[in-house]
Amino acid sequence: MDYWMKIVYRSSWLIITAGWLCLDATASSVDDFRYFRNEVPTFAKEIENATVPVGREATLSCVIYNLGNFKVAWVRVDTQTILTIDDVVITRSQRISVRHMTDASVDYPYYLHHPHQQHPHNHHQKNKSFLLQSPPAVEVSTVQPETPHRRPSSGSIHKTWQLIIRDVQSSDAGLYMCQLNTEPMTSHTAYLSVTVPPDIVDSESSGDVMVTEGQNTTLRCSATGHPLPVITWRREDGRPIQNHALTVEGSVLHLTRIPRQHIGAYLCIASNGVPPSVSKRFMLRVQFPPSVTATNQLVGARQGDINITLECHCESFPKPVVYWLRHSTGDVVVNGVKHREEKRETNHYKVSMQLVFLHLEREDFMAYQCVCRNTLGIADSVVRLYQIHPVADDGNEVYSEADQQDGLGGGKEQLSSTWDAEKSKDESSTKRLAVNKHASAKTQLAVGGRSSSAVDISSWFLSTLCILVSMTKTR
Template sequence: MGSRRLKRRTGFLFQVAWLRVDTQTILTIANHVITKNHRIGVTHSEHKTWLLHIRDVRESDRGNYMCQINTDPMKSQIGYLEVVVPPDILDYPTSTDMVVREGSNVTLRCEATGSPTPNITWRREDGELINLGNNQEVASIDGPVFNITKVNRLQMGAYLCIASNGVPPTVSKRIMLVVHFTPMIWIQNQLVGAQEGQQMTLECHSEAFPKSINYWTRENNVIIANGEKYEPSFSDNVYKVHMKLMIRSVAMSDYGSYKCISKNSLGETDGSIKLYHIPTPTTEPTTTSTLPVPTTVDLVENIQWSRQKPMPSLEPSSNEITDASLSTVVRSEETRFRGRPSHEENHEAENVIDTNSHKSVDNDIGQRRIDNTAQSMSSKSSTWHCVTRSSAAICIIVLSALS
């Protein structure tokens, strides 16, 4: 702010003064500092521009300041000084590290000062989502108070109370929430089988806080130590422990029950695993049998057997072989080969075979025998039908010759 050097008619100069409005305190008049505050100073440029200086500004310096010229009437101008303050977390009202039992209610508080008033945000230090229960998870919680109902082991960890108001730097405070609970053991396979000489590893999963003491025992409650036969191992992560027991070479004496035990100041629990014997498989020699290959004679006999038992028909047709015709044909054939047919036999044979065509039939027997044999070898029917009675007689003669 500035003012011109004015001259009254009386010859006096007008003077510039700085005042604190809220306290009505005169700070400077012309080149002189009136207040006893050593942080206050004043300068001017050719008596036209007057500057008020405040060193090492504090929050208490916030307020209205007036530049005044003692004219008649008086002239003045007011300016407001805003002092911003970065956030600062107050130790006393802010929660410290907490240790609670699982299932209890927890309240975390965070108080901060600053100008403007800081905003408070809660986050997990490990970057994981905040578990609110009822399958609800959020990245952050806003507000100075963070309530947890029925806290569980999943909510255990370090939380950050972050205060920010746009004025750097942003500040935070780390609050560790520790949840105590009795040990719990989870076993994936409670019944495990192994063969003799096999390497086997038994496994248990334990959860406990404060951290538990973990070990393995046999049926006689003797603690299993690390040695040539057994190798127990434990790997932990916060409140979780993965317990393993490796049996380098299983013997008959190793079968039975094993216990994994977890114990802390709040309680003790154990889990049981039973190791049972799996017999070692034995290799038996395999035998190979060779089936006999049927000969041509056997095949023909089988075909003849199927031909000798035709499917019964209700009414014999003129083209089928009947019992009467069969006996007649056989007798006629026997007579023809012997060369001494009787009168009655010739008469019966004439009923089946025409004497006028007897020579042509004999000439065709060789060819028909081959054709009919091939047909009997390939046919799968249980009955045999022929075209005429003479053809039926020839078919039967072929079968008799083959047998």
């Protein structure tokens, strides 16, 4: 019974095949039929190269026409590693997978070719044999055969095999091959490029730098990434670096004869078109001894004025210690109910220091010394606070009894007083002098032609009279 069943089965198969061949003869020539009987898979199009950022997912697609019972394999070319065969993943990497899809409607452009007729855009690899399974001797397909010179119909079946690499690493970059186990072996290749955002290598870069004013120094910044990052230098405060340039390119920044104005933060910025760009901050410190300048060396005020300020500016690095002294005694001025000290850093090496008098009293009028000190030296400047007296209708200053007893100045020292420059351009500056303590009455010196006292007139008259008497006796 089994013997007869086999005969019936084979007879039926021959009848079906003969009928199909008769139908096919009306649509194809004898040459087409011969080619169809020997038809092998072909690549429907080139595999596109892929560029993927590190950490993302990469997909390489291989589209094959008339695969039949042939097998598709993905191979890493540089390591000669078989990644997948058909639906089976060979590599141990858990990040690699394969999937395939069948599309019977896509009509691709004419890239199809017979394996013995090389297409100008196709690349065959005949000497790499990774697959072991051979195709059947004769395969009968229900798909209408196409010659190498015909465009496949829209009903042709294409299979797309995709190699998927998850969490792409920079080591995944390279050449990948989609291979068919035809005879001879055929394949297409594609390149996977992995872009890596820039990263600054701290071990190969400089750190913060401290130099003495006038010296030279070099800052280095090393970065990795793909493509290779471009390194740009700029100052954090936006000021020019050197030669009036706001930015400088290159991994090395040379600074020569560094002035104090170059103190501050410098930024090394690495970018390669793959976000995000990264930067490293370098602090350049320039050491120099302190220097002090007073905003106004003479400050005039009236007794009873409030919030009168003396100000000095100190430049120093390292950061200085600043304080005020009474110039005549050397005593340190401390904060209290009468005055307070204030200081404000305007940049990395400048300090503004103020001495504020909350309510001026007569004994506050004197010279004060602003002092700036650091480890490299000390500097100071003197500010003189003088008293402005009320002015009478006749243009003379009005002095109180206490002023006259003290010699017209705040205290027994000699103090300079000036008129307002805008209001008295034609008047000379006045100078106050202490009167001789043995005189019977104190005198006042006129400023710009003021009248002397009666005592001075009497003294002049007596002196003149004595001279005349002497001249008469001589005759």
